[in-house]
Each structure stands twice: as C-alpha cells, then as structure tokens.
Amino acid sequence: MKRTLSKVIYNRGISPSYHLLGLRWEGRIDPGQFFMLRPWSFDRFDPLLNRPFGVYRVFEGGIEILYKVVGRGTRIMTGLKEGDEVILIGPLGRGFPFMEGWEEVSIVSGGVGIAPFYHLIQWIREKGSFPALSLYHGGRGEEDLVGIEEFERAGVTVNIATERGTRGYRGLISDLFKRDLEKGKVRPSAVLSCGPKGMLKEVALICRERGIPCYVSLDRMMGCGIGTCLGCVVRTKGGYQRVCMEGPVFESEEIVWEEL
C-alpha cells in the first residue's frame, strides 16, 4: 500500500528557513517523485490538506525531505519531533527522465527547487552512469544556498547566482545559465529544472531557442495528490493534465506557458 504511518527520525533547521526532515520509509522511489505528507494529526482540520514534498535524499530505512518554511503548514512542520507519527502517501507522480545517451546534463534550480536533485544525482550514480553534471542554483542570498557542498562532493560542477550578489553571479540564475550556454561553457544534452514559475518559464524559453530537451517539475497546490480531485491541473498542449499524476515533471514543450 502506498499509504503509511511513518515515524519522524529527525527534524532540524539548517538555516533560518530551511529544514531537514528524516522519515521512516522503505521502497523504491524514482527521482522527482513526491509524497503527500500530513505533518499534523489526522483530526486537526486547520490546516486541512496534506502537503506535497519531494525527496531530497534516500537512505537505509528512510527518506529525507528538504523543506522551506513558507506558510502555516511548513511552520507547523518545524515542530515535528523524533518519534512523531505522520501520514505519508507515496511515492507519487512521474519523476525526471534520464536517458543513457545523455552525455551532459544541466540542472537549473531556484530556492528550495534544489530539493529533488540530490536524490536524482544519487540515483544516476547508483545506476553506474557518469554524465557530466552541472548545477545552476540561484536564490535571493546566502540563505537560499543550502546543500551546495553535497553536490560538489558528488562531483557536480556548481554555479551560483544570488539576486543580492552575496555569492556567485549577481542576478538571476537563468541569466547565468544562458550566458554559459552562449559561451559554450556547458553543452547539455538535456536540462532539468525546478523552482519558481518565472525561472521555469525563462529556462524553458532558453532551451526552446536552442532545441535542448528540457524537463520541469511544477509546484501546484494539491488537494489529494493521488489524481482524484482534479485540483492541480495545468494546461498542456493535450489539454488539462494533473500535476500529481501526469507530472510533477513535464517536458517543457508540453506546457502552455502563457497560462501557467
């Protein structure tokens, strides 16, 4: 069954707004898939709905979620303690593709959008594949640069942009990525991206202009996460599709960006 009562192994802050939550879990997870999590008890109805989260890391007997505090639900989540029980539904949706022929892959992420990619890299390495990997990660400032060292340790070329210019390129990560593409510093066979809507649109456009296949993970408010409520749809060339079932990862050319 894909619905379990899981237990909190640990929950700790790693920066003022980013936290790591370790949960008991066993099974196979494709990179980019997600879980619906209820960080409070079933009979507390405000907030009412479960929250979707990707998987940052998979370890023996558990998963780690990297989360950012953005509202009430994630604030309540910071109060979870070792041993607490939570409803965990998943793994759900369709994750990132990875094709054997890809020699070089660029990842473009913004803020907490970095979350699904550490697991992706773990997974690629475990498969015994060694494409050249570059990460383009952006944020407002230092506070959005979590987990960067782990990517470096995993052999990923890391490029940083901050809007305030406190580290790396000053400005938007999509601009840095575009500049590097123009200079020929990276020549990705495919681009994988997750982050704020504006960034995703920009990355999709950059890839379209150059004919590079691009896959984006979309963030939508979800009612159920399992395909029943039809609340999380996005407009695609083939009509409305559910982010929770047909996504969260879509080929960027499928999305009708003007309506996102």
Added chain:
Amino acid sequence: MGGTVDLSVDIGGMRLRNPVMTASGTCGYGEELAPYMDLRRLGAIVVKGLSLKPRPGNPPPRMTEVPSGLINSIGLQNIGVEAFVRDKLPSLMDLGVPVIANIFGEDVEEYCLLARRLDGSGVAAIELNISCPNVKKGGMEFGRIPEEAHDLVREVRRATGLPIITKLSPNVRDIKEMAMAVEEAGTDAISLINTIPAMAIDVERRRPRLSSIIGGLSGPAIRPIAVRMVWEAYQAVKVPIIGVGGIMGASDALEFVIAGACAVQIGTATFIDPAVCEKVLKGIEEYMDRHGIRRFVDLIGSLEVS
C-alpha cells in the same frame, strides 16, 4: 468483531452491504483509490459527475484551502458518459460493489439522455446532481427552485428504470420543500448536501483565489449545516436519505445516521486519507458493538429529543 453486526441497508431497491460510500468527485472513477484501500469494502462507489460530452473543466486555480474546509471550482471536468461506460465501468463492476453514476446536464433533455444511456449499462443507480445551471431557463440552478427540480426528476423518472438518487443543494430557501418536491416526482432516495457556494480572496494581490471567483465549500466546516439539513429532510420525507458533508470519521457519520440518514458519502476526507472509508466503517462496527446494536438500520433516525 465485524461479523456480529448487520450493516446492510436498502436504498431504493438497491441492497448495500454497508452504508459507507464515496462522494462524487472525490474518488475519480474509483481506480485512483484502488492502491490505497480495498474498494470491495465499500457499500457503493459514486463516481465523478458525468455529462453527455467530455468537459475540460475550469482554468486553474481550481482549489483553495480555508479553515476546516476547501473551496473548489473544478468545473465538472469529466470524460463523458460514453468513455465512462466503455473504459471505466467494466473493471469497476468486477469489484462486485454497486456503482452509482452521478450525472448532470444543462437542460432536462440532457439529464434524460444520460439516464437512458446508463439504463442497462451495469450501473446500480444514478445520482442526479441538480446543482447545475439550467441553460435553457436562463441559467438558474435546477436545485434552487422546487418546481424545476420536481419537473426534472419526473422526466428522468420516465426515462429510466434505474433507481434515482436526487442530490440536493444546500443553496435553497427550505430544504424540506425541496425534499418533498423531488419525493413527489418519484425519486427513490435523496442525498445531501452538495457543496455550499463560497469565496476566498488573496488580500495582498486583491484577487479571487479561484479563477471562477466563486466555488463550492466542502469539508468539516459544512458538517453542522449538512446534519441539520438531513434532520429537517428526515422530518419531511419517507424516501431514504444519504448524508454527505464534512464526514471525517465514524462519529461524524453516526451524527448523520442518528439524524435520519440511512447511508453516508465521504468526500473531502478521502483527500487527507485515501483509506478513510474503511476507517469509518470499522468505527461504525465498533460503535454498534459497544452499544449492543445488532442491526445498523435500528440506528437510523434514532435521535432522542425530549
């Protein structure tokens, strides 16, 4: 436990093994829930509202959360009755659980065509969603005016031999009046309530939270209203009543039953726990054991008012 109590109920000629059903629009076409619970445990499965032709539904955003509730404006997105009968119904029927088709149309004729199409298809009953604008009559909902609801049910009654459950909207002057109107027109049962018209605003952006501005409120926030309406309808009509609205657990379901419902539907709670129907059923059994009640039907309308 379990084997000792009799949970079965009759609704308009349908015999249900137990009184717990899914609510329309919250379990897809059944298959979506299969990985999470044993669907054969359900009393009946009520599928997503069906129309004659497929409908794309409303543009996003379609859903927003409010205290103890949810406002949705899915816009009745569905695959249409033909695709349902061809692609979804056969495997649903293999489960051996009665399948109830929820239908809606834009005029009386569409409802009748749908009912006729489903007659003999294998569905056990149809549920009429009458909270839909009657396009031919200027867009006023069938569910708001007793005379319109009456005429609609009467015509559908003529079109099909299937049991008819009429699903009432809470958006009415007097629920008793509505219940009596559809009873007189020949409905076999009524279900209530559908969602309550509601609205939420993002004050920072001064924009509605939903693309359609107004949506339907569901979840625990609406339960006391739904219980009251079941109680009122129970005083007014003899046809079986199915209680819907904000049921999150067994004791919520029992409130409806004690108020007069002979079965319940569970909607929004399924989003939080896709196995909730099984939990509710188990809780009802435990309650009956604890109170020494052998037959579920003895609980219906058992409210003590002194």
